[in-house]
Amino acid sequence: MALIQAADTRTYNTSTDYAKPVLAAVKPREHEDSLALLRSHAMFSALEEDDLQELLHHARRLRLGHHQLLYRQDMPAHHFFFVLSGRLRLYRLDASGVDRTLDSIAPGDCIAEVMIYADPARYACFAEALKTSEVLMIPVKAYQDLLDTNHRYTQAALRHYAMRAVTRFHDLEIMTVQSARDRLIRYLVDLLPEGSEQGGEVELPLPKCLVASRLAMQPETFSRILADLKSNGLVRVNRSRVFISDPSKLIRISQ
């Protein structure tokens, strides 16, 4: 049963500053929790028990330390990943060394699953752990084989990919907002759960300096805007938590 690991024989296109993620040993209880999380994702929820076990047989559970890299930009993409715990960050590195944050991925979501039909399949960015994290490393080929055999699986995957494209379009849409303040407001309101018209609290999915990077602004700009919103009574901030008392007012001033 591959969620509980034996040995890892794959080789990585390593570089000097790249520490290989270690295989994670798993207690039965953790294993059950991981299975439940996996089954809640659209790409796996339709799988029959036998097929899920077959997929897990090919998968490896990896543990990553804080700031440890899962993969590097432009590495061949033979695997995609399912986040079991912790949180990962996707980013690009420019030739000048500037690091741009693209996304943060929470437990229950996939990373690089869009690579299954890319040609050439190369990771479009870096992925690193923002804190101690565990991921399931799934060979693209093993998942493709399942899709080849079962129409229902392909339909479920199609549903996921269509929604992923919609989400990415939405992400892009926010980035076409010219004003840095309005981009940040849109980003914060988006983090609120459904039905938070009366206000609510959001947890920033990234450290503040990385939210700034994700929204294409300087950390100082981010701090200034947040301070302005605070002094106008529009938000309250407690470390990584932001309380929004009146989302509709916030949206109004951003337009």
Add this chain to the structure above:
Amino acid sequence: MALIQAADTRTYNTSTDYAKPVLAAVKPREHEDSLALLRSHAMFSALEEDDLQELLHHARRLRLGHHQLLYRQDMPAHHFFFVLSGRLRLYRLDASGVDRTLDSIAPGDCIAEVMIYADPARYACFAEALKTSEVLMIPVKAYQDLLDTNHRYTQAALRHYAMRAVTRFHDLEIMTVQSARDRLIRYLVDLLPEGSEQGGEVELPLPKCLVASRLAMQPETFSRILADLKSNGLVRVNRSRVFISDPSKLIRISQ
């Protein structure tokens, strides 16, 4: 044969400034060209002749004038569209009336096809013709019915949706570049066809003021950057055409 039209009985969620697109009459030669274009798209290339004809039977060919709207943001999305000729623009309208350009769609590509599994299915933006254009309006349901019956079709569609998500991620990535100049450079270099390392000419897919909007900058900023690049001999500009003599030099200065 539905590419050549009879009558259009659908109703739109119309508003006062929304002129309904007109049905297009089609000459046999045009019809053949349209079919060839449709068959070149991943979502249709796998379709058997009978199935393609069945789909076309449900489709309507629409002609749009310059600036005419195809659909409005938040309208229920019962159809997706395939562009046969002309060019369309996707944009959002903020409450204050600010119009933000998100994408431009050329002949041979689809619009709103990611809506096939959205719930609720509502268009995420406006779509308008940038010049006289023709589109094929395809009921989502008719396409879904084809996917239900044929595994190969679903796999072909999955391939398209995965690539669409990759493209959108790439679009997002460019937008996380903080400097307006560097965003514009990345955008121009992206427009170059493959194998243009020795330089080449690109046609801006949007009027200059809309490229500025797409890249979240003021039209004046766009003009100033382009003038700078020109005066440094990095680009030559002739109306909507931009000649890049040394793409690698342009990329180097942007990093």
